[in-house]
Amino acid sequence: MTRVTQRDQQAVSQFVERFGAILSDTGMARMPARILAALLTTDSGKLTSAEIADLLQISPAAVSGAVRYLTQVRIVSREREPGSRRDVYRMRDDVWYEATFRKDQMLGMIDEVLSEGVTALGTHTDAGARLDETREFFRFCHGELGSMIERWKAHREKWIADRES
Amino acid sequence: MTRVTQRDQQAVSQFVERFGAILSDTGMARMPARILAALLTTDSGKLTSAEIADLLQISPAAVSGAVRYLTQVRIVSREREPGSRRDVYRMRDDVWYEATFRKDQMLGMIDEVLSEGVTALGTHTDAGARLDETREFFRFCHGELGSMIERWKAHREKWIADRES
DNA sequence: CGCTTGTTTCACAACTTCGTGAAGTCCGTA
DNA sequence: TACGGACTTCACGAAGTTGTGAAACAAGCG
Numbered sequence: 001m002t003r004v005t006q007r008d009q010q011a012v013s014q015f016v017e018r019f020g021a022i023l024s025d026t027g028m029a030r031m032p033a034r035i036l037a038a039l040l041t042t043d044s045g046k047l048t049s050a051e052i053a054d055l056l057q058i059s060p061a062a063v064s065g066a067v068r069y070l071t072q073v074r075i076v077s078r079e080r081e082p083g084s085r086r087d088v089y090r091m092r093d094d095v096w097y098e099a100t101f102r103k104d105q106m107l108g109m110i111d112e113v114l115s116e117g118v119t120a121l122g123t124h125t126d127a128g129a130r131l132d133e134t135r136e137f138f139r140f141c142h143g144e145l146g147s148m149i150e151r152w153k154a155h156r157e158k159w160i161a162d163r164e165s
Numbered sequence: 166m167t168r169v170t171q172r173d174q175q176a177v178s179q180f181v182e183r184f185g186a187i188l189s190d191t192g193m194a195r196m197p198a199r200i201l202a203a204l205l206t207t208d209s210g211k212l213t214s215a216e217i218a219d220l221l222q223i224s225p226a227a228v229s230g231a232v233r234y235l236t237q238v239r240i241v242s243r244e245r246e247p248g249s250r251r252d253v254y255r256m257r258d259d260v261w262y263e264a265t266f267r268k269d270q271m272l273g274m275i276d277e278v279l280s281e282g283v284t285a286l287g288t289h290t291d292a293g294a295r296l297d298e299t300r301e302f303f304r305f306c307h308g309e310l311g312s313m314i315e316r317w318k319a320h321r322e323k324w325i326a327d328r329e330s
Numbered sequence: 331c332g333c334t335t336g337t338t339t340c341a342c343a344a345c346t347t348c349g350t351g352a353a354g355t356c357c358g359t360a
Numbered sequence: 361t362a363c364g365g366a367c368t369t370c371a372c373g374a375a376g377t378t379g380t381g382a383a384a385c386a387a388g389c390g
Contacts, residue, residue: 008285008286011281011284011285012282012285012286014281014285015278015281015282015285018278018281019275019278019279019282022271022274022275022278025271026192026271027191027192029377029378030378030379031378031379040282040292040295040296040299041282041286041292041296042292043290043291043292044291045291045295048336049336049337050336058379058380059379059380059381060336060337060338061337061338061339061340061379061380061381061382062378062379062380063337064337064338064339065338065378065379068338083388084388085334085335085336085337085386085387085388086335086336086337087336087337096299096302106187106190106191109187110184110187113180113183113184113187114184116176116179116180116183117177117180117184117205117206119176120173120176120177120179120180121173121177121206125208126208126209126210127205127206127207127208130205130210131205131206132328133321133324133325134205134261136321136324137261137317137321140316140317140320141313144309144313144316148306148309151305151309152302152305155305156298156301156302159298159301160298163297194347194348195348195349196348196349214366214367215366223349223350224349224350224351225366225367225368226349226350226351226352226367226368226369226370227348227349227350228367229367229368229369230348230349230368230369233368248358249358250356250357250358250364250365250366250367251365251366251367252366252367
């Protein structure tokens with residue numbers, strides 16, 4: 001291993017920690033965030049449990065718990081090469097789509113709760129009107145998010161085409 | 166106080182708790198979230214420390230800490246009626262704008278960190294290319310968020326006009 | 331079959347966060 | 361300038377989270 005490679009490894013590791021930290025700042029649990037960051041930095045987008053444990057210096061138990069969460073929310077998929085006992089975790093291509101979709105669901109819940117509030121206060125009160133407008137804001141966001149996904153797909157196509165030229 | 170009013174109070178209180186809980190699910194600390202929810206349900210959008218403490222059944226110390234946070238992130242403003250020793254906290258009209266703006270800043274930080282990663286890996290590697298695309302996604306979101314604020318302003322005007330007719 | 335390797339479950343300990351009570355500070359008022 | 365009310369600070373205790381080690385479990389392979 002050359003010195004240059006060592007420096008690179010260090011830089012990559014530092015990126016994994018920083019990006020993991022940012023993701024956990026946005027609400028994702030710490031371990032899943034770090035694992036996702038680690039997967040992002042692999043060429044294949046795949047990593048075994050042991051590799052994850054080694055890379056992030058965590059116990060197999062921690063890996064187990066975190067990947068269970070990540071598979072549940074469809075951020076990674078679990079695979080196993082035939083004839084092997086090792087699980088391999090693959091980052092799904094549509095992670096950001098999934099993440100956006102999940103935020104969108106949250107907006108739906110906010111809408112529900114705000115509707116309760118509007119009912120409780122009535123739109124004839126100032127507070128009720130404020131709640132009504134707040135709800136409209138979140139409904140607006142909901143609509144925006146939906147169309148944003150479409151726009152991203154288009155933007156991505158164009159961007160990739162530009163990059164290759 | 167009539168029975169109907171009592172029921173309303175209960176419904177409002179329930180809304181405050183539910184909406185506070187949702188806000189804290191999205192990352193905001195519990196107390197600030199509850200206080201914001203409480204302010205939303207007042208006609209004037211204003212509340213004194215004592216009122217907040219009473220409404221949410223929390224100590225003055227908890228109020229103090231939470232409103233300090235809320236004023237720092239510009240969600241509420243502190244006022245004091247001349248000749249009074251009571252602080253009054255007012256919900257700012259542009260809370261949702263501020264919240265969106267703050268998310269936007271987060272996107273900027275993500276961009277920075279991802280750029281480090283792209284540098285560390287180089288765009289000629291598969292991982293580097295993936296990071297590059299990820300960064301492009303967040304940059305796209307950044308742009309979308311910016312224009313979304315404008316669109317919301319326009320949408321709001323129209324919505325208010327419609328509501329009044 | 332039993333061994334080996336890899337994963338999962340579970341109870342525990344460390345850490346962090348959160349809200350409180352009590353003491354402290356500030357400031358207008360008499 | 362002394363009083364009183366209101367806000368803030370601080371240290372503590374409670375509660376919830378998080379990651380670990382150890383043991384149980386599963387599955388290929390000799």
